[in-house]
Amino acid sequence: MHPKEKPTMAPSDIDLSRPSAARVYDYYLGGAHNFAVDREMAQQAIAMWPDLPLIMQANRAFLRRVVRHCVSAGVRQFLDLGSGIPTAGNVHEVARAAAADARVVYVDTDPVAVAYSRTILGQDPQTTVVQADLRHPDQLLTRPEVTSLLDWNQPVAVMMVAVLHFVPDDDTPAKIITDYRNALAPGSFLVMSHATHEGRPQQADEHRDLYRRTPTPMTMRSRAEVTAFFDGFDLVDPGVVYLPLWRPESLDEVDEHPERFTGLAAVGRKP
Structure with a gap:
C-alpha cells in the first residue's frame, strides 16, 4: 500500500507519517492491514x-x-x-472453536485497528470492538458496548497480550491492573505477555529506541516486575515464564534457548 493511501473504512485523518504498534504487529504476523510506514519500521527492527x-x-x-x-x-x-x-487466530475464533457461546470485547486506541476490526467482525452479536484507552478502566468498563456483552457477575478473562509494555511507569500500570481486578468476579483470569530486557539486553535497548518513533514507546520490564502485576491473583502454573514455556502443546513449540524470545507470559486467577 502506498503510504498516502488509506483503507476506505478507516477515518480520513489517519496520520501515516508515524508507524502504529498495532499495524507493525499485524505485519509481523503476516497480515495485510498495515501501511508502508509500518512495514518500514518493522523491516528496520527485523534487520x-x-x-x-x-x-x-x-x-x-x-x-x-x-x-x-x-x-x-x-x-x-x-x-x-x-x-x-483481529486477524486469523484471534480470541473470538479460538474461543468459539471450544465454546460456541463465547463473547469477546476487543479494545484498542488505534483508529485504523478499530476500523478494520469493525469491518472484519461485521454484525457478529457475540463480539464488539471499542475504541478506548485501557489506562482508564473506570470509563471503559461502564461503556454500554461493554456492559451489553459482558456480565461482570460472571468470570471474565482480561487479556493484556503484548500491550502493557506500552504503558509507562508514570501511568501506574499496577494501579490500572488493580482497578480491573476489583471489577472482576471470582474465577476470572488476568492474561499477560510482556516484553522484557532479560535474555537479550543489547537488542532490547535497540528495540526500545526504535519504538520511541511511535506514539507508543516501549517499557520493557523484568520478571520480578511482571510478577508483581499479579498481586491479588493466584498465578497459574508454570508462573511467569518465557513465551514458549507457558504450557506448550508440543515439543515443537519449545526452543532450546527460550530466553531469545524476550517475552514473558503469565496467567493469574482471581480467587
Whole structure:
C-alpha cells in the first residue's frame, strides 16, 4: 500500500507519517492491514533483530493456548485490551472453536485497528470492538458496548497480550491492573505477555529506541516486575515464564534457548 493511501473504512485523518504498534504487529504476523510506514519500521527492527517475527508468532501461539485454557476453566467472556487487528487466530475464533457461546470485547486506541476490526467482525452479536484507552478502566468498563456483552457477575478473562509494555511507569500500570481486578468476579483470569530486557539486553535497548518513533514507546520490564502485576491473583502454573514455556502443546513449540524470545507470559486467577 502506498503510504498516502488509506483503507476506505478507516477515518480520513489517519496520520501515516508515524508507524502504529498495532499495524507493525499485524505485519509481523503476516497480515495485510498495515501501511508502508509500518512495514518500514518493522523491516528496520527485523534487520536489527531477525528473531522478531518468530517472537511475535510465539506470542500469538501463547494467546491461542491461553484462550483454550480459560475456556476449559469455564470462562465464556473475554476482554481483549490492546487487541490490534483481529486477524486469523484471534480470541473470538479460538474461543468459539471450544465454546460456541463465547463473547469477546476487543479494545484498542488505534483508529485504523478499530476500523478494520469493525469491518472484519461485521454484525457478529457475540463480539464488539471499542475504541478506548485501557489506562482508564473506570470509563471503559461502564461503556454500554461493554456492559451489553459482558456480565461482570460472571468470570471474565482480561487479556493484556503484548500491550502493557506500552504503558509507562508514570501511568501506574499496577494501579490500572488493580482497578480491573476489583471489577472482576471470582474465577476470572488476568492474561499477560510482556516484553522484557532479560535474555537479550543489547537488542532490547535497540528495540526500545526504535519504538520511541511511535506514539507508543516501549517499557520493557523484568520478571520480578511482571510478577508483581499479579498481586491479588493466584498465578497459574508454570508462573511467569518465557513465551514458549507457558504450557506448550508440543515439543515443537519449545526452543532450546527460550530466553531469545524476550517475552514473558503469565496467567493469574482471581480467587
